[in-house]
Amino acid sequence: MALRATIYKADLHIADNDRAYYASHSVTVARHPSETDERMMVRLLAFALYVDDSESLVFTKGLSETDEPDLWRLDLTGAITQWIETGLPDERRILKACGRANEVVVIAYGRNAQLWWDGVKSKLSRAQNLQVFCVDVEGTQALAALAARKMVLNINTTDATAWVSSEQGEASVMVSRLA
Template sequence: MALRSTVYKADIHVADNDRAYYGSHAVTVARHPSETDERLMVRLLAFSLHADEEDRLAFTRGLSEVDEPDLWRLDLTGAVKLWVETGLPDERRLLKACGRADQVVVYAYGRNADGWWAGVKNKLSRARNLTVYGLPVQATQDLAALAARSMSLNVNVQDGTAWVTADSGEASVEVLLWREAE
C-alpha cells in the first residue's frame, strides 16, 4: 500500500524589507512521504521570499510531478512567470525550465550544495533568466526544527537574511546569491 502525503498548514506573516513587501498568507502544503522536514521548510521559506500582493504564487504537486517545480507563479493565460526549485536539481531540468518560464530561481541547500553548484554552474551559464541562491547547512537544519503540522511563521527579511520565528523557536537563514539572472 502506498503512503499518503501529510498535510501541513501554515500561517505565514512576511515582512520583507528588501522588497518592501508586507503580507500574511494561509497556505496548505502536502508533504510527500519521501520529503524531509528540511525540504518542507525550505519550500515555505521560498514561498515567503516570493510572496506578493497578487497572491498567484502556488505550491505544485512537487515530487509527484516531474514537469512542475516546487512553486510557480502563472499569469492569467497560464504562462509560467516564475519557476522556483529547491534542492539540487539536474541542470537539464533547469535549462528546460528556463525555456518555459520568464524567471527561474533555485534555492540550493544541503551538505552537497557547494559541490553541486561547482559542477553545474558552467553548464548553466547560457541560462540568462536563472538566479541561484545557496542556503547554509546549519540554517536549514535550524529551519527544519520549526516544522509542525499546524504552524504560524513570522518571516522577517532584511539585507539578504531571513529570520523565521515560530512557537517552537527561531532560525536565521542567510540567503547567499550565487548567480543572478541577467
Template sequence: MALRSTVYKADIHIADNDRAYYGSHAVTVARHPSETDERLMVRLLAFALQADAEDRLAFTRGLSEADEPDLWRHDLTGAIELWVETGLPDERRLLKACGRAQQVIVYAYGRNAELWWAGIRNKLTRTRNLTVYGLPADATQALAGLAERGMSLNVNVQDASAWISGDAGEASVDIARWMPESR
C-alpha cells in the same frame, strides 16, 4: 499500500524589507512521504521570499510530478511567470525550466550544495533568466526544527538574511546569491 502525503497548514506573516513587501498568507502544503522536514521548511521559506500581493504563487504537486517545480506563478494567460526549485536539480531540468518560464529561481541547500554548484555552474552560463541562491546547511537544519502540522511563522527579511520564528523556536538563514553573481 502507498503512503499518503501529510498535510501541513501554515500562517505565514512576511516582513520583507529587501523587496518592501509586507503581507500574510494562509497556505496548505502536502509533505510527500519521502520528503524531510528540512525540504518542507525550505519550500515554505521560498514561498515567503517570493510571495507578493497578487497572491498567484502556488505550491505544486512537487515530488509527485516530475514536470512541475516546487512553486510557480502563472500569468492570466496561463504562461509560467516564475518557476521555483528547491534542492539540487540537474542542469537539464533547469535548462528546460528556463525555456518554459520567464524567471527561474533555485534555492540550493544541503551539505553538498556548494559542490553541486561548482559542478553545474559552467553548464548554465547561457541562461539569462536563472537566479540561484545558496542556503547554509546548518541554517536549513535549524529551520527544519520549526516544522509542525499547524504552524504560524513570522518571516523577517533584511539584507539577504531571513529570520524565521514560530511556536517551535526560531532560525536565521543567510541567503547567498550565486547566480547572477553579486557585484
C-alpha cells in the same frame, strides 16, 4: 498501497524589508512521504521570499510531479512566469525550465550545495533567465526544527537573511546569491 502526503498548514506573517513587502498568508502544504522537514521548510521559505500581492505564486505537486517545480507563478493565460526549485536539481531540468518560464529561481540547500553548484555552473551559464541562491546548512537545519502540522511562522527578511520564529523556536537563514 502507496503512502499519502501529510498535510501541513502554516500561517506566514512576512516582513520582507528587502522588497518592502509586508503581509500575512495562510498556506496548505502537502509533504510527500519521501520529503524531509528541511525540504518542506525551505519550500515555505521560498514562498515567503517570492510571494507578492498578486496571489499567483502557488505550491505545485512538487515531488509527485516531475514536470512541475516546487512553486510557480502563472499568468492569466496559463503561461509560466516564474519557476522556483529547491534543492540540487539536475542541470537538464533547470535548462528545460528556462525554456518554459520567463524566470527560473533555484534555492540550493544542503551540505553538498557548493559542490553541486561547482559542477553545474558552467553548463548553466547560457541561461539568461536563471537566478541561483544558496541557503546555509545550519539555518535550514534550524528551520526544519520549527516544522509542525499547524504552524504560525513570523518571517522577517533583511539584508539577505531571513529570521524565522514560531512557538517551537527560531532560525536564522542566510541566503547567498550564486548566479
